[in-house]
Amino acid sequence: MTAVHRPATAVIVDGYSTGAFLPPAFAALGVEVVHVQSTPEPMLTMLQPDPAAYRERYVLSGEDGLPGTVAALAALEPVAVLAGQEPGVPLADRLGELLGLPGNGSALSAARRDKYEMIEALRAAGLRCARQSKGADPDALAAWAQAEGGFPAVVKPLSSASTDHVYVCRSAAEVAAAARRVLAATDIFGSRNTEALVQSFLAGTEYIVDTVGVGGAHYVCGVWEYEKTELPSGRRIYDRDVLLDPRAEPVPELVAYVLEVLRALGIEHGPAHAEVMLTPQGPALVEIGARLNGNMNPGFHDACLGTNQAHLTALAYTRPQEFLDRYAGRVYTKHRExxxxxxxxxxxxxxxxxxxxxxxxxxxxxxxxxxxxxxxxxxxxxxxxxxxxxxxxxxxxxxxxxxxxxxxxxxxxxxxxxxxxxxxxxxx
CATH class of the missing domain: 3.90.1170.30 (Pyrimidine nucleoside phosphorylase-like, C-terminal domain)
Structure with missing residues (x-):
């Protein structure tokens, strides 16, 4: 009897939001995908995964928990495990490790999700970063800002995204009030905020740096400048993300800094989306996610960049040598404004x-x-x-x-x- 050949399989953990672009990217390379949900219930605050895009779906819950999920996935002989959205990063790291697949490992998973741990990892590596403190006592955070952080100060959740509950505060009273708001809320992924983070304010212009890597060899697939507009309240919000010429300043300086950030956080494999402030002293990380850019759209990026982060990610995981030959160590070409x-x-x-x-x-x-x-x-x-x-x-x-x-x-x-x-x- 002739054996039935099944396509290769990739595992996507929490394929919410722009994670929806990963299944078609893998399918274009002849790879099927299965979905793992890291929480007992779906995260309803985000765009849901399309069930039809996945061959099978698993939920990390019940008596078997992680061992049962690992056993079920091992039977599929997957070629890759990756996160579709930020909450899935720690589980994807651990699953990949347990299945013996290329990835970033779990040793620094916390620093890739928790913004306090993230910045402390940069500090330990000697990289420029904000001063910071965290805790569940708003008054203690306000006292730290008064004595150590200075004003303005930034207050935000430890593990959220999309400027959720991010406050720029100009006094100790504002820090305490902002921390109370953070602690009273859930983050964008539906988890209760048990601590708030306060950081020194990074003055300057903010940029996006997107990458994809294989074994620590990265391709820079886009650098964008944030243009902001001021509301009547005085709060500044994002207006336009503008694609930059890769040959123009400050792109080389930003890229060099982000490559150091990736090393410090152990992001060697797959996509990353960094937000960096160019201060008068040089680049300093705002935050980074080991996942696709939330503003990524494949057709749009194909038009202006010639490729897109979802395709590059699928290529990195399923055809790593082709990725290394074509992209590693290079920087994007800007095809259109x-x-x-x-x-x-x-x-x-x-x-x-x-x-x-x-x-x-x-x-x-x-x-x-x-x-x-x-x-x-x-x-x-x-x-x-x-x-x-x-x-x-x-x-x-x-x-x-x-x-x-x-x-x-x-x-x-x-x-x-x-x-x-x-x-x-x-x-x-």
Missing amino acids: AVVHNTRTELDGEVAAVDQAAVDEIAALETVHLVGVKLAPGKRLRPTTDLLTSPLRIFMTGPDAESLRADHRTIQTLKDAVYQLAETPAEA
Whole structure:
């Protein structure tokens, strides 16, 4: 009897949000995927994985727990285990280790998720970073900021994302109040914040540096500058992520620093998404995730960069030698000008409908590649205070920067027509 040949299998842990781009990237290389959910219940605060994209699904719970999951996965003889979203990083590290697969190992998993441990690992490696303290006592954190951290100071959760509960504080009283808000909340992934983090403020311009690696040999697949806008409250929020020329300053300096960060945190294999502040003293890490960029869109990145982080990740895990030959040690080529625009609004109310004609009018602009509509009917539209409350994400690419800026100005006249609100605002 002829043996039945099954395609190779990769394991994706917590394939939420942009983790949804991984199954098609692996499929394009002839690799099937299975999904492991690291929590008993799904994380409903994020875009859910598509069940149809996975051959099988597992939940890390029940009497068998980790040993049962490892045994079930071992029977599949997987070629890779990786995280689809940040909460899955520690479990993906451990599963890969137990299955004997290439990965980052579990020794520094905590430093890849916990922002306090992350910065302390950089300090131990002698890299430039913020001063910091953590704890569950808001008054103690305020006292530390007063005595050690200085003002302004930044207060945030230990393991969240997307500017969730991030506060810039200018006094001890503001630090204490912000810490209380953090401790009273859950993070973006649905976990209760048991401690808050306070850090010294990093002044400067903020950048994204995205990478993919195999065995510590990395390809830099994009460097973007954050352009921010100021709200009437004085709070600064993200407006545009602008793709930079890899040959222009400060890209080489940022890349050199991030490669040191990757070494310090043991991120040798797979994707990473770093946010770095270029201070007057030089680059300093804001935070890094061992996962895809949350603003990554494969078609958009293919257009402006010639490839995308999901494809590169699948290649790194399933055809490592090809990745090393084609990409390792190199930096991206900028094919077109590109921007990711996160719109803001002052509207407040329940979404009654999405006006498709308004969406289509924005999409028809010459430089608009894709309009991401974040809210469905029945959801609450709130005045924008951070990335989580930005109502639209618009991917833009074109031949020159002025074309993108012209369409950006036009979008400001159209964006608030996308959502039709109910006559009576929803209760908070």
